[in-house]
Amino acid sequence: MQTKATVTQSILNGIIEKGYAVVDNLLSENHLNDIVNRFEELQQEDEFSKAGIGKQVHYTIDKTVRGDFIRWIDPKDENAPVFRLYEFINELIIHVNRTCYLGIKDYETHYAFYPEGRGYKMHRDRFKNNPHRIVSFVFYLNRNWQQGDGGELILFDEDKKEIETIAPKANRLAVFLSETLHEVKNCNNERRSITGWLLDIPTKLTFLG
Numbered sequence: 318m319q320t321k322a323t324v325t326q327s328i329l330n331g332i333i334e335k336g337y338a339v340v341d342n343l344l345s346e347n348h349l350n351d352i353v354n355r356f357e358e359l360q361q362e363d364e365f366s367k368a369g370i371g372k373q374v375h376y377t378i379d380k381t382v383r384g385d386f387i388r389w390i391d392p393k394d395e396n397a398p399v400f401r402l403y404e405f406i407n408e409l410i411i412h413v414n415r416t417c418y419l420g421i422k423d424y425e426t427h428y429a430f431y432p433e434g435r436g437y438k439m440h441r442d443r444f445k446n447n448p449h450r451i452v453s454f455v456f457y458l459n460r461n462w463q464q465g466d467g468g469e470l471i472l473f474d475e476d477k478k479e480i481e482t483i484a485p486k487a488n489r490l491a492v493f494l495s496e497t498l499h500e501v502k503n504c505n506n507e508r509r510s511i512t513g514w515l516l517d518i519p520t521k522l523t524f525l526g
Contacts, residue, residue, distance in 0.1 A: 318345040321408040328409055328492050329416055332452070337472055337493035339483055343456065344401055349488050351398035353458050356428055356509060364388045365430065384435025385501075387427040390511070399426070399511060402456055405490070410515060419451050423520045426513035431468060436503035439473065442495040442514060450495040450514040457485040458509040468508030473498040485510065 324340050331338025344352075359365065365386040392403055403426075410421045431437075442453045455470065462468075462485055470483040470491055477498060483491050485508050493499065495514060 318348070319343060321405055324405055324490075325408050325412045329412055332413070332417065332492065332494065335480075336497060337481060337491070340490045340492075341486070342488055343405065343490045344488060348398070348401040349458075352402070352511070353460070353487075353509075355398045356430075356458055359388055359428060360430070365428070368429070382440075383437045384503075385429045385431045385437060387429045387512075389425070389427045392424060392426055392513075402490075402511060406454070406513065406515075409492075413452065413515070419515070420517045421451060421515045422518055423516045424513055425516065425520050426511055429510050429512050431501065431504045431508040433504055433506060436468070437501040439477070439498055439500040441498060449516045449518050451517050452492060452515040453495045453497075454490060454492045454513050454515075455485075456511040456513075457489045457491075458487055458511070459485050459506075460487040462486050462506075466504070466506040466508075467502050468504040468506070469502045471500050471502060473500075 319340065319342060324343065327340055328338040365388045368383055368385045368387045390397065390399060392406075394400065406424060410424070413419050414421050443450045459466075459468070464484075468485045470485065471479055472481040472483070472493060474480050475498070483489075501508070
């Protein structure tokens with residue numbers, strides 16, 4: 318498990334220099350186990366829903382574009398296993414506001430899994446009609462990920478040229494600006510993660526666009 322100061326500085330350096338950062342071995346093995354176990358409980362309880370595209374009146378479900386299933390998380394629940402992850406996110410918010418002046422006020426997160434054969438075509442997380450997602454992050458839960466399992470996160474520049482490929486290995490945190498073009502490659506095995514966004518308004522106001 319890394320210290321919050323080390324993680325925060327690594328992410329800040331990456332965002333400032335290239336718009337993204339990757340941190341490995343974020344949590345202790347016990348804390349990672351707690352999150353994975355909770356994820357599996359939610360799957361067994363059929364708590365996941367098919368994810369869609371867009372927000373509010375623009376929301377649609379299209380399996381040819383986006384193939385994941387999600388379950389939203391309450392980031393204020395200090396008893397949830399994911400709170401250890403949120404301790405890093407809360408620290409990051411303090412420092413990106415102080416260093417990068419991004420005006421982050423809140424964040425939203427969900428558990429997500431992609432079944433075999435599914436992915437998410439090239440897109441941005443920041444919607445034109447609801448532009449409040451400023452920084453995106455993904456924390457991976459795939460313990461035995463191997464080359465060939467698919468599900469990699471691909472980041473692109475504005476000319477749609479690949480600039481980074483990030484394997485979805487367990488205990489890895491990927492952070493990138495939400496306006497960045499990216500995609501999730503089709504999975505050959507189930508891909509699990511916690512995905513979230515740092516917002517420039519409180520979560521309860523995101524519906525206002």
